Amino acid sequence: MIDLERLDTRKLPLSYGTERLRLTLNDSRYTEQVVKIRNDPRLNEWIHHDPLTPEAHDQFLQRELERRDALNFAILVDNEFAGVCSLRDIRGTTAEWARLVMPDRVEVRKYAVTVGVLFLSLGYEVLGRASMYCRILEGNRRTRRYVEKIGWRPDPGYDSEIPFDGERRKLLGYSLSSAEWPEIFAAHRDLLAGIVS
Numbered sequence: 458m459i460d461l462e463r464l465d466t467r468k469l470p471l472s473y474g475t476e477r478l479r480l481t482l483n484d485s486r487y488t489e490q491v492v493k494i495r496n497d498p499r500l501n502e503w504i505h506h507d508p509l510t511p512e513a514h515d516q517f518l519q520r521e522l523e524r525r526d527a528l529n530f531a532i533l534v535d536n537e538f539a540g541v542c543s544l545r546d547i548r549g550t551t552a553e554w555a556r557l558v559m560p561d562r563v564e565v566r567k568y569a570v571t572v573g574v575l576f577l578s579l580g581y582e583v584l585g586r587a588s589m590y591c592r593i594l595e596g597n598r599r600t601r602r603y604v605e606k607i608g609w610r611p612d613p614g615y616d617s618e619i620p621f622d623g624e625r626r627k628l629l630g631y632s633l634s635s636a637e638w639p640e641i642f643a644a645h646r647d648l649l650a651g652i653v654s
């Protein structure tokens with residue numbers, strides 16, 4: 458099990474997945490593409506949509522790299538940028554899966570569910586989490602359907618509220634325990650096999 462307290466993740470060339478689809482620690486190589494998708498109104502309706510500049514993104518990444526409880530990834534399909542996603546609150550026995558955005562192109566989105574399963578694999582099999590959780594704005598129906606398709610279970614224990622567009626909005630919590638992971642893995646085995654060959 459990786460103990461983030463003892464590893465200097467700032468220097469790790471951390472990468473997880475296969476040549477077809479992998480997660481790799483996000484750095485300024487991907488800034489232009491990250492800024493492009495984060496400023497796309499079709500993609501950021503349900504995430505913070507204040508305009509993002511390359512400088513602000515690089516400063517965010519720098520701050521995040523100093524943290525011991527967060528890992529920010531670029532998603533790569535055939536070595537091409539295919540979105541971003543993070544693990545945060547990597548503390549105790551849990552972690553939050555967060556900030557997933559993928560460009561809306563079929564050659565990328567066809568891997569959306571596989572990306573979700575890869576993050577669970579990273580959390581349970583590499584980081585040794587006992588449980589993980591995610592939170593989605595109530596109105597983000599597409600992403601709610603997506604996480605439910607993967608197998609995440611609604612967990613009101615993680616429900617919360619955030620200020621969003623000047624209002625208090627409800628975040629719906631979902632969680633999964635490591636005991637449930639083998640069943641999720643089995644259900645998506647073919648998808649994972651599809652990125653190996």
Ligand SMILES: CC(C)(COP(=O)(O)OP(=O)(O)OC[C@H]1O[C@@H](n2cnc3c(N)ncnc32)[C@H](O)[C@@H]1OP(=O)(O)O)[C@@H](O)C(=O)NCCC(=O)NCCS
Pocket residue numbers: 499500501503504556557558559560561562563566567568569570592593594597599600602603606
């Ligand atoms: C989160 C996100 C990556 C999930 O991807 P998604 O496309 O919504 O997920 P879906 O389950 O609907 O899509 C995957 C499926 O649709 C298909 N698909 C998705 N987009 C497609 C497109 N443009 N054309 C054809 N097929 C498409 C995929 O092939 C896949 O098929 P499957 O059902 O057989 O697995 C995406 O919705 C996103 O980036 N949203 C914006 C940011 C956001 O709100 N993030 C969440 C923050 S909590």
